[in-house]
Amino acid sequence: MKITTADQMLHELTTATMNRRRMLINAGIASAALAAPITFGKVSAQMDATPDDVPFESPVDVLNYALTLEHLEAAFYRDGLASIGREGITTWGYQDTVFDNLVAIGEHEAEHVAVLTQVITDLGGMPVEEAMYDFGYEDAVGFLQVAQALEDTGVAAYQGAAQYLIDSDELLTAALTIHGVEARHAAYIALLNGAVPFPAAVNPTLTPAEVLEIATPFIVS
Ligand SMILES: [Fe+2]
Ligand SMILES: [Fe+2]
Numbered sequence: 001m002k003i004t005t006a007d008q009m010l011h012e013l014t015t016a017t018m019n020r021r022r023m024l025i026n027a028g029i030a031s032a033a034l035a036a037p038i039t040f041g042k043v044s045a046q047m048d049a050t051p052d053d054v055p056f057e058s059p060v061d062v063l064n065y066a067l068t069l070e071h072l073e074a075a076f077y078r079d080g081l082a083s084i085g086r087e088g089i090t091t092w093g094y095q096d097t098v099f100d101n102l103v104a105i106g107e108h109e110a111e112h113v114a115v116l117t118q119v120i121t122d123l124g125g126m127p128v129e130e131a132m133y134d135f136g137y138e139d140a141v142g143f144l145q146v147a148q149a150l151e152d153t154g155v156a157a158y159q160g161a162a163q164y165l166i167d168s169d170e171l172l173t174a175a176l177t178i179h180g181v182e183a184r185h186a187a188y189i190a191l192l193n194g195a196v197p198f199p200a201a202v203n204p205t206l207t208p209a210e211v212l213e214i215a216t217p218f219i220v221s
Contacts, residue, residue, distance in 0.1 A: 054164065055208045059171055060125030062164045065208060066175065067116040069157055071130045072215060073150050074113045077106025080135065080143050089140050098192060105185050112178055119174065132221040144193050151186035153214050156206035158182060
């Protein structure tokens with residue numbers, strides 16, 4: 001990936017997730033992950049395409065791309081916070097309210113899943129379903145590092161996909177309303193991790209293929 005100054009933050013999280021990708025490949029399960037969700041499969045087929053090619057056939061495909069990421073986030077917070085628990089967070093010195101805020105973020109993700117599922121259905125499409133994930137963290141510190149990767153990727157992914165909704169004012173506006181919330185999540189998680197919550201004046205953008213590179217290692221089936 002081409003790195004610019006504004007991309008530095010994303011480069012760091014990408015490096016972290018790429019290390020995990022390498023680990024998964026070594027374990028021999030990357031091929032299973034790559035075969036998983038149909039939306040990512042379509043995007044994957046575009047990875048060798050020219051930059052002028054459009055990676056989505058319709059607005060429903062764009063929304064399913066977003067839904068794939070939202071499922072990832074929703075499952076991450078739902079299952080992660082259930083297993084780590086309040087004490088698992090506070091034992092690392094975080095205030096009690098941090099757990100409540102993380103639960104609230106998880107509720108946002110569940111809402112994003114519900115809204116996108118409804119819109120896709122209303123448009124006559126078939127919403128993608130939740131997959132099986134392995135986020136690879138072992139404690140709250142690792143959990144928050146993965147959270148940062150997911151949130152930063154989400155923000156960059158919505159930016160990168162916005163151009164494919166340009167023909168629909170309503171869908172583009174709806175996507176932006178979610179994008180803004182993802183940016184708030186990303187800033188809060190960065191602060192928890194001791195990182196700069198707003199590292200640059202211009203936020204990095206990721207193409208669907210680049211998002212695929214980051215997100216696929218988390219999807220195991
Ligand atoms: Fe979300
Ligand atoms: Fe989020």
